[in-house]
Amino acid sequence: MANSWAKDRANAFYMGMAGLSVAAVLAGFSTTYFFPGVRGTLGIPWVAHVHGWLAMGWVVLLTTQVLLVRAGKTRLHRRIGWMGLPLALSIWASSVPLGRWVAARDLPEQGGFAYAAFAGTLISLTLFLTLVIAAFALRSRPDWHKRLILLATIVLLWPAYFRFRHFLPFVPRPEITLALLLADLPILVAAIRDRVRFGRVHPAWAIVGSAVFVEQVAEIAAFESGITATLGEALFALFD
Known part of the structure; x- marks a missing residue:
């Protein structure tokens, strides 16, 4: 298998995925971060800025890494790549105080929904962090490494797609149509691309990608059943 996937280097597909990630962030957060920031009407704590720019840093790093591979600068690609793990850890860590602040802000009006959103x-x-760690553990398997990094990025970007609801108000159930189906559509596209290019779908998409989608569907089900709200309330108290 290693030989057949070895042809999958410096391909325009990965540049396209990186470009899509940048576009999703810029479009999704335009109405809730970039434009209000320009107008001076954000009113958010410093940790929100830190988390947002760390996440944007991940997308910039992804794009840089793809460009380096396309330029044949594999050695530099590997050196810079080590930045990804502490960056992913920082994104996760900054989400805790930010998520708790958002939950505390929304509790008076949203009640259990705010707890569920935190969870x-x-x-x-x-x-996202688990996928990044797995990708780094498989750096010697480039076919797995690059696909797990893309999967981690897809998971990271669902909030950007969810914010498309602000300029697509007619779309029903945005938590499903935008934050799940649209956000995870690149997984299906990548699987189809593998099937066409290689005659089979890489296990990273077929197995891990499917597991990611199932987990996200389960999250929505738990969210609507109230299970996530109970968990969120416990986490809210834990991180007090």
Whole structure:
């Protein structure tokens, strides 16, 4: 298998995925971060800025890494790549105080929904961090490494897609149509691309990608059943 996947280097597909990630962040957060920031109407704590720019840093790093591979600068790609692990850890760590601040802000109006959102944020970013750690553990397997990094990025970016609801208010159930189906569509596209290019779908997409989608569907089900709200309340108290 290693030989057949070895052809999958410096391909335009990865540049396209990186470009899509940048576009999703810029478009999704334009209405809730970038434009209000320019107008001076954000009103958010410093940790929100830190978390946001760390997440944007991940997308910039992804794009840089793809460009380096396309330029044939593999050695530099590997050296810079080590920045990804502490960056992912920082993104996860900054989500805890930020998520708690958001929950405390929304509790008076949203009640259990605010707790559930806090739990959902931590679950999602724990999944992101787990995928990043797995990708780094498999750096010697480039076919796995690059696909796990892309999967981690897809998981990280669902909040950007969810914010598309601000300029697509007619879309029903945005937590499903935007934050789940649209956000995870790149997994299906990548699997189809593998099937066309290699005649089979890489296990990273077929197995791990499917597991990611199932986990996110389970999150939505738990969210609507109230289980996530109970968990979120416990986490809210734990991180007090």
